[in-house]
Amino acid sequence: MTTTDFIRRGNRAAGKHDDDVTTLPAPPPVRRKQGLKARFRRDRSLVLMALPVVVLLVVFAYVPLLGNVVAFQSYSPFIGIPASPWVGLENFARVFGDPNFWNAVRNTLVITGFQLVFFFPVPIALALLLNSLLRPAMRATIQAIVYLPHFFSWVLVVSVFQQLLGGAGLLSQMLRANGWSGMDIMTNPDTFLFLITSQAVWKDAGWGIIVFLAALAAIDPEQYEAAAVDGANRWRRMWHVTLPGLRSVIVLLLILRLGDALTVGFEQMILQRDAVGAEAAEVLDTFVYYTGIQNGDWSYAAAAGLIKGVISLGLILAANKVAHLFGENGVYSKS
Amino acid sequence: MTTIIKPARPRRSGPSRPAWEEEPGIATKAGKVVILTLVVLAVLGPLYTILLTSISSQGTITQAGGLVLIPGEFSLDAYRQILNGGVVTRAVLVSVGITVTGTLLSMVVSILCAYGLSRPGSFAHTPILFTLLITMFFSAGMIPSYLLVSGLGLINSYWALILPSAVSVFNIIILRGFFMGIDRGILDSARIDGASEWRILAQIVLPMSKAVTAVIALFYGVGYWNAFFNAVLYINDSSKNPLQVVLRSYVLQGVSVPGQIDVGQGVAPSLALQMAVIVIAMVPILMVYPFVQKHFTKGVMIGAVKG
Numbered sequence: 273m274t275t276t277d278f279i280r281r282g283n284r285a286a287g288k289h290d291d292d293v294t295t296l297p298a299p300p301p302v303r304r305k306q307g308l309k310a311r312f313r314r315d316r317s318l319v320l321m322a323l324p325v326v327v328l329l330v331v332f333a334y335v336p337l338l339g340n341v342v343a344f345q346s347y348s349p350f351i352g353i354p355a356s357p358w359v360g361l362e363n364f365a366r367v368f369g370d371p372n373f374w375n376a377v378r379n380t381l382v383i384t385g386f387q388l389v390f391f392f393p394v395p396i397a398l399a400l401l402l403n404s405l406l407r408p409a410m411r412a413t414i415q416a417i418v419y420l421p422h423f424f425s426w427v428l429v430v431s432v433f434q435q436l437l438g439g440a441g442l443l444s445q446m447l448r449a450n451g452w453s454g455m456d457i458m459t460n461p462d463t464f465l466f467l468i469t470s471q472a473v474w475k476d477a478g479w480g481i482i483v484f485l486a487a488l489a490a491i492d493p494e495q496y497e498a499a500a501v502d503g504a505n506r507w508r509r510m511w512h513v514t515l516p517g518l519r520s521v522i523v524l525l526l527i528l529r530l531g532d533a534l535t536v537g538f539e540q541m542i543l544q545r546d547a548v549g550a551e552a553a554e555v556l557d558t559f560v561y562y563t564g565i566q567n568g569d570w571s572y573a574a575a576a577g578l579i580k581g582v583i584s585l586g587l588i589l590a591a592n593k594v595a596h597l598f599g600e601n602g603v604y605s606k607s
Numbered sequence: 608m609t610t611i612i613k614p615a616r617p618r619r620s621g622p623s624r625p626a627w628e629e630e631p632g633i634a635t636k637a638g639k640v641v642i643l644t645l646v647v648l649a650v651l652g653p654l655y656t657i658l659l660t661s662i663s664s665q666g667t668i669t670q671a672g673g674l675v676l677i678p679g680e681f682s683l684d685a686y687r688q689i690l691n692g693g694v695v696t697r698a699v700l701v702s703v704g705i706t707v708t709g710t711l712l713s714m715v716v717s718i719l720c721a722y723g724l725s726r727p728g729s730f731a732h733t734p735i736l737f738t739l740l741i742t743m744f745f746s747a748g749m750i751p752s753y754l755l756v757s758g759l760g761l762i763n764s765y766w767a768l769i770l771p772s773a774v775s776v777f778n779i780i781i782l783r784g785f786f787m788g789i790d791r792g793i794l795d796s797a798r799i800d801g802a803s804e805w806r807i808l809a810q811i812v813l814p815m816s817k818a819v820t821a822v823i824a825l826f827y828g829v830g831y832w833n834a835f836f837n838a839v840l841y842i843n844d845s846s847k848n849p850l851q852v853v854l855r856s857y858v859l860q861g862v863s864v865p866g867q868i869d870v871g872q873g874v875a876p877s878l879a880l881q882m883a884v885i886v887i888a889m890v891p892i893l894m895v896y897p898f899v900q901k902h903f904t905k906g907v908m909i910g911a912v913k914g
Contacts, residue, residue, distance in 0.1 A: 308730075315730035317804040321723030322735050324716040325774050332755070332771045333742040339751025353754075401642060406624060414643060416900050417650050423825075423892045425833030427851045431858040431885055432653045435674060442656065445673040474649065482903060493625070500627040539836050543859060557749070564750045565840065577748035585745055 343575040356571075363575035373576060375551070376559040383536045383555065386465050388529060391472050395480030396522065400514070402481065403488045415485075418478025426539040429475050434458055437467070458544070461552035468540060483521055491517035523598055531591035534584050556580045654889070661685055661882035668878055685883035695853060695884055701765070702832060702850040706891070709769040709831040714824055716774065721782035722808045739776045749840075756841055767841035768834060768849065775830070778823045785819040786812055818902040825899040832891055854888050857881060 306314070343363055345356040367373050398418070405411045421429065436442045437457040444454030457463055491513065499509045538557040545553040554562075556576070564573025624630065631639075660668060660675045667679030689695040724736055752771065761767040789812060797807050813820065835851040842848060858881045 311730045315726075318723040318726065318729050319731055319735070321719040321804070321808075323723075325720035325779065326735060326738055328716065328770065328774045329738065329742055329776075332752075332774075333747065336747030336751040336755045337745075339754045340748060342750065342754065349754075349757075398646070401639060404639070405643075412901075414647060416897075417647050419900060419903065420892075420896065421650060423829045423833075423896060424889065425835055425851050427835050427855045427859070428833075428885060428888050431854060431881075432657065434859060435657060435882070435885075436653055440673060442674045445671075449672065478650070497625065497627050506629065506631075542836065542839075543855065547859075560749050565753060570750060570754075574748065574750040577750055581745060581748050588744055 340574060340578050340581075342571050343578045345571050347571040347574070349570065359571070363571050364579070366572060367576050367579060372550070372554070373559060376554045376556050379552065380534055380536055380555040383465065383468065384529075384533045387469055387472060387536070388526075390469050391477065392526070392529065394473055394477040396484055396518065398477060399481040399484035399488060400510070403485060415478075415481075418481070420478070421475045422479035424475065426475075426537070426543060429471055430540065430543045433467070433471055433474075459547045461548050464544075464548050464552045468537070468544070471540060472537065483525070484518060487518050487521045488514070524595065527591040527595045531588035532584070533587055534580050657882045657885050661879055661886045663879060665879065673878065674882075682879075685879035686887075689880060689883055689887070695850070695857075695887070697846065698848055698850040698853040699887060701847060703891075705765055705768050705834075705849060706828055706831040708765075709773065710824055710828045712769065713773050713775070713778075713827040713831075714820070717779050717782060717823065717827075718808070718813070718820070721779050722786055722804075722812060724779075724783050725786040739779065743776055753840055762841055763844045763847060764841075765847070768837050769831070772830065772834065772837065775827065778826055782816075782819060782823055785816055789815055821899050822902050825895055828895065829892060850884075850888055854884055857884055 312319070339353075342353060342356070344358060344360060345353070346359045346362075347353065347356045402411055402414060405414075424432075434441060438444070439454060439456035439458070441456075441458075444456065448454050457467055460467075495513045495517075496509055499513050504512060534556055536555050536557075538555075541553055541555050541558050542561060545558050550558075550562075557580075560573045560577045560580070563569050563576065656674045656676055659678060662681060662683060662685075663671075663675045663678075664680040664682035664684070667675055667682075670679065671677075690699075720739075724732060724739075726732065756762065756767050756771060761770070793811060794807055797811055802810075833851060834849070835855070838849050838852045842852070
């Protein structure tokens with residue numbers, strides 16, 4: 273819940289990596305096939321080592337799944353889950369009839385779509401640019417600088433933007449110094465899409481190039497040489513060598529983003545919802561927070577959250593299906 | 608099209624362009640320099656002016672009409688004010704405590720788990736691995752998580768800021784991938800010599816994995832330091848708020864932090880104060896970052912693509 277959607281995207285990218293590892297052919301067995309008991313005796317310390325994480329995940333990832341039953345109840349925290357009355361699908365009917373919910377859905381999808389067009393290509397372009405630098409020292413320095421904002425919290429990033437673009441910020445300050453009137457971009461719903469996208473670019477576009485740089489490094493330089501000898505200029509080489517080399521990474525990240533379509537930087541939104549207003553800044557996650565935790569309509573918010581969760585899961589699985597159809601590995605491999 | 612292959616021009620330093628690659632035109636080169644300069648400025652510029660404002664005197668800030676771009680009179684008043692034992696000081700201590708405790712806990716359980724899962728074919732390997740991986744595909748949702756934490760009686764407890772986010776499967780997978788790449792021969796010979804798995808992990812595997820461990824510790828540490836929303840959800844007692852929450856109320860919501868403004872010593876340099884809080888939130892990251900960032904691409908991320 274604390275991670276941004278971008279990190280989550282990275283998580284899944286690494287999930288892919290892991291599955292590649294797990295599907296590797298197992299190393300030739302050193303020992304002869306042993307019985308279950310003997311294997312347990314042999315590996316019990318390994319199992320014991322894995323246990324704390326399993327316990328933590330069961331408690332904090334699996335057990336809360338059961339808590340979703342409150343979506344089918346009229347839950348009251350004072351009487352608890354067992355005593356709360358069951359109401360069937362009533363909460364879901366209410367959610368689907370709520371214009372505020374549809375407003376949140378629309379905002380979420382618009383933001384996802386907008387960022388797909390205006391955020392997604394930025395790391396690719398930056399990676400190509402960096403990759404064309406000849407001096408490793410220069411490249412390493414710029415990389416170190418552009419990765420940095422990824423490690424700042426959203427509170428920090430929004431605060432920085434507030435100081436630059438807010439009503440009392442640097443931009444207004446400069447405008448006023450030159451005789452224009454100041455402007456407050458931080459509270460303007462009309463420019464909100466641009467604002468959050470530029471925040472996302474500032475924070476995470478640099479970090480996003482890491483994956484593309486690794487993919488670029490994996491392209492065989494002889495391909496470029498061969499293409500150049502055949503008379504391809506730099507643009508044709510980019511089209512015929514570089515882009516095919518990046519294709520699988522681009523497809524993977526694109527699909528992951530689509531699978532994550534209902535999640536748009538939750539902390540980023542909740543920090544700015546008050547300033548901009550719910551009309552423009554309410555997304556599904558903030559909708560759940562405000563209806564459930566703030567207004568105490570637990571079951572209603574849980575129903576909205578459950579709808580989002582189920583659709584998200586479906587989107588991820590569908591995205592993987594598409595990845596396999598494209599001949600890519602997707603998040604998990606078929607094995 | 609006719610003269611593609613030009614002799615590489617000798618350069619003063621750095622590797623030269625391969626012989627087959629054409630020298631870019633002046634416009635291309637200039638464009639590159641301009642874009643990269645803008646990118647670097649976009650990152651460093653805001654940090655520069657915020658840092659500068661936080662160490663400027665009120666007079667300089669008034670003269671600049673806001674954020675300071677040109678260094679003026681130097682003053683550490685803002686830092687002196689917020690670090691004198693008030694709300695910000697307490698929030699810093701809370702954040703440091705949570706970050707240190709949480710990172711230690713996360714590292715211990717993650718390293719153990721990653722090593723425990725580093726040998727495919729061991730007892731219960733696949734079921735345990737799947738238990739981990741499946742959690743990457745769903746999240747239970749905010750309401751059920753809140754109900755669980757409150758059901759466990761962790762509301763207003765610092766553990767609510769640590770335990771729910773203690774495990775990152777992503778980090779475990781990176782560690783595990785690294786451990787799996789360690790030469791089995793070394794481990795097997797230690798085993799034949801009678802070393803237990805615990806001893807192998809502590810004395811052979813960990814010393815070989817310093818870089819990846821450092822990066823993962825950074826990931827966890829930054830996660831705890833930056834955690835904001837968990838505190839909003841689970842901490843109602845404002846005296847227990849971590850720094851990020853204080854940063855929000857002070858800088859974003861413009862709340863004046865009680866006990867902060869010292870009436871006796873004149874008007875508080877409010878903007879400098881805000882900037883100082885921002886700087887304090889950045890400092891730990893800026894301190895650790897240089898030591899760890901060089902390992903990012905090397906040890907950690909390359910496998911994610913090549914796989």
